[in-house]
Amino acid sequence: MTKLWFLLLLPLQTVITRHPLSVRIGGLFDLSNTILPVSLGTSVFILNNSSSILPSTRVDLHTQYSDGDSFSTHQVICAQLQYSVFTIFSGAKHDGVVSDILNRFHVPHLSTEMVTEKEMMERPFSLYLGPSKEDMTMAVETTVKTLARPGGKVALISHHTSILLTSSLLSNLQRDRLDVTVEDLVEKDIRPNLVRIRKKNIKTIIVDLAADLVKPFIYQALQAGLLHTQVTLIFTALDFPHLPSISHAQLTGATVLGYSLLADNTGETDRTRRGISAQSLSSFVHADYRSVLLHDSVLLFGSSLSSLSTSSDPETERLNCSDPDSVSSQGDQMLSHLHSARLEGLTGGISFTDGQRDNLRIHLVRRGEEGGGKDVGVFNTGSKEWSLEEDFMEDIEMEGRGENLEVYVMESLENVTGIHELLTDVLEDISISLQIEIELKHHFGHPSLSTTRMQKLLQDGHLLLLDATTLLSLGEDVAITVPLLPIHGPLLAKDTAQSSLLLRLPWHTWLGLLLSLLLTSIVLSLLSRISPYQRSHSHLSLLDSLWCVSSALFLSLYYSKLQSVSARLLMLGWSLFCVSSLLLLTLSLHLSCPPVSL
Numbered sequence: 001m002t003k004l005w006f007l008l009l010l011p012l013q014t015v016i017t018r019h020p021l022s023v024r025i026g027g028l029f030d031l032s033n034t035i036l037p038v039s040l041g042t043s044v045f046i047l048n049n050s051s052s053i054l055p056s057t058r059v060d061l062h063t064q065y066s067d068g069d070s071f072s073t074h075q076v077i078c079a080q081l082q083y084s085v086f087t088i089f090s091g092a093k094h095d096g097v098v099s100d101i102l103n104r105f106h107v108p109h110l111s112t113e114m115v116t117e118k119e120m121m122e123r124p125f126s127l128y129l130g131p132s133k134e135d136m137t138m139a140v141e142t143t144v145k146t147l148a149r150p151g152g153k154v155a156l157i158s159h160h161t162s163i164l165l166t167s168s169l170l171s172n173l174q175r176d177r178l179d180v181t182v183e184d185l186v187e188k189d190i191r192p193n194l195v196r197i198r199k200k201n202i203k204t205i206i207v208d209l210a211a212d213l214v215k216p217f218i219y220q221a222l223q224a225g226l227l228h229t230q231v232t233l234i235f236t237a238l239d240f241p242h243l244p245s246i247s248h249a250q251l252t253g254a255t256v257l258g259y260s261l262l263a264d265n266t267g268e269t270d271r272t273r274r275g276i277s278a279q280s281l282s283s284f285v286h287a288d289y290r291s292v293l294l295h296d297s298v299l300l301f302g303s304s305l306s307s308l309s310t311s312s313d314p315e316t317e318r319l320n321c322s323d324p325d326s327v328s329s330q331g332d333q334m335l336s337h338l339h340s341a342r343l344e345g346l347t348g349g350i351s352f353t354d355g356q357r358d359n360l361r362i363h364l365v366r367r368g369e370e371g372g373g374k375d376v377g378v379f380n381t382g383s384k385e386w387s388l389e390e391d392f393m394e395d396i397e398m399e400g401r402g403e404n405l406e407v408y409v410m411e412s413l414e415n416v417t418g419i420h421e422l423l424t425d426v427l428e429d430i431s432i433s434l435q436i437e438i439e440l441k442h443h444f445g446h447p448s449l450s451t452t453r454m455q456k457l458l459q460d461g462h463l464l465l466l467d468a469t470t471l472l473s474l475g476e477d478v479a480i481t482v483p484l485l486p487i488h489g490p491l492l493a494k495d496t497a498q499s500s501l502l503l504r505l506p507w508h509t510w511l512g513l514l515l516s517l518l519l520t521s522i523v524l525s526l527l528s529r530i531s532p533y534q535r536s537h538s539h540l541s542l543l544d545s546l547w548c549v550s551s552a553l554f555l556s557l558y559y560s561k562l563q564s565v566s567a568r569l570l571m572l573g574w575s576l577f578c579v580s581s582l583l584l585l586t587l588s589l590h591l592s593c594p595p596v597s598l
Contacts, residue, residue, distance in 0.1 A: 025085055086316050089111075099125070103123055156170070239260075307341070312330070
């Protein structure tokens with residue numbers, strides 16, 4: 001009798017715990033998007049052919065398109081609800097409209113859009129498998145702080161398609177003593193914006209543009225001469241590793257970095273475990289990054305639906321937007337299973353905490369010379385920490401090592417506090433303007449460094465500042481004393497080639513002498529014409545006056561033609577001026593030239 005009851009109850013238990021035969025899901029995309037609908041169809045096809053997730057269930061996909069405006073999106077989502085869809089997958093621009101309607105009817109919603117954490121909290125029935133805008137902003141901020149030194153210059157190129165939180169990024173970078181220049185691209189011709197960045201000698205540039213704008217940006221950056229070996233470009237587009245236009249920027253020698261949600265080491269074992277063939281994986285990887293998120297969303301849906309089916313049969317029901325009181329009877333249960341799901345996808349482990357995905361990994365990718373990308377770091381959105389490759393960190397240290405300068409100051413006395421403070425201020429200004437690190441080292445009394453050590457420091461490119469007393473204490477070592485820079489007096493050179501008898505006067509001094517010569521000549525010519533006594537004998541032409549005034553420079557005057565008192569007084573004053581000038585020039589030459597040792 002017991003066996004008979006067991007045989008009768010066995011079919012009933014199978015009916016209660018069986019997988020549903022068919023479940024309908026909906027896809028909502030903008031009409032201009034041709035990639036995501038195909039990716040969603042491919043993911044559903046893979047799910048239906050999987051023997052491990054939903055072996056006895058068929059998932060039916062119903063896809064509709066909006067015109068890209070909020071009204072059209074509202075109409076399309078209401079039409080999807082009337083088709084009795086169990087869950088909605090979307091990649092539409094007006095994601096807020098979709099989330100608000102589905103939240104009212106308690107229908108689970110899986111989206112590929114990137115929103116803020118606040119928006120995630122306001123949309124409880126919407127799950128976002130991609131990073132939040134805060135996560136991307138923090139990843140870029142940490143990358144820039146790793147590359148740029150305090151006091152360095154950074155450029156942020158933004159657009160209306162940007163994904164970063166600009167105000168938050170600016171405040172955090174400026175708090176780290178970075179000089180940030182923002183260029184908002186509005187016009188189609190962005191070359192004037194890029195030229196301004198080039199003229200400011202900015203080496204770290206954040207390019208916050210959509211993936212389809214990267215190609216025209218690179219072409220105009222090449223025309224503007226922005227790209228060269230010392231420039232580092234950081235692209236925020238998550239499709240970065242597979243953008244073909246990046247290769248043009250690499251030809252300039254610029255360092256090109258970007259981000260990806262897919263690691264570059266997804267091997268055959270991972271594909272087999274996730275039920276993806278090599279051909280299918282290639283179609284996801286080389287398409288829009290949101291295609292990868294759609295695939296993981298379908299896997300998450302299948303795993304959650306399988307878990308829900310163990311306790312009750314999922315039922316699809318028709319909902320109407322004109323009846324706001326009607327809600328999905330199993331929407332809350334399905335949302336609970338989505339939150340508690342744990343599985344592996346193309347973007348790594350998928351799990352949620354408080355409705356937000358935790359431990360999502362954002363990979364920092366460096367574009368290689370042969371194409372493709374190489375992971376050089378991973379940012380964990382859960383711990384908010386970077387894990388950078390040792391080779392990448394060594395490259396950064398090697399690049400920065402050539403931008404360091406050690407300045408050794410050696411004084412014979414210790415009462416040089418004023419000099420030390422002045423040097424500190426000057427070197428700090430030089431460090432900021434040249435974007436290099438300068439370390440000031442001070443030695444009092446007799447130099448604690450040997451002459452051999454000093455010569456080694458000079459060969460390594462360091463700077464040594466000595467006063468005259470310390471310099472004399474080094475003796476007759478010409479190899480050391482010649483390259484040193486004195487800070488209190490002239491350098492006592494041992495080589496005659498270091499001395500020069502040529503006058504190096506500023507240009508305005510020579511210009512003043514020439515103008516004085518011409519002015520005196522003109523006045524002398526006018527006096528010879530105005531003075532009656534001079535005019536009665538012989539008046540001087542402008543050429544004669546110029547010759548007479550010029551001869552005074554060589555202390556040789558020709559007075560035979562100067563008859564008037566005014567003309568003679570003028571030339572007497574000019575002669576005294578020439579003698580005084582020659583004396584001052586001789587004294588200046590004596591003070592500026594060091595003594596020559598024969």
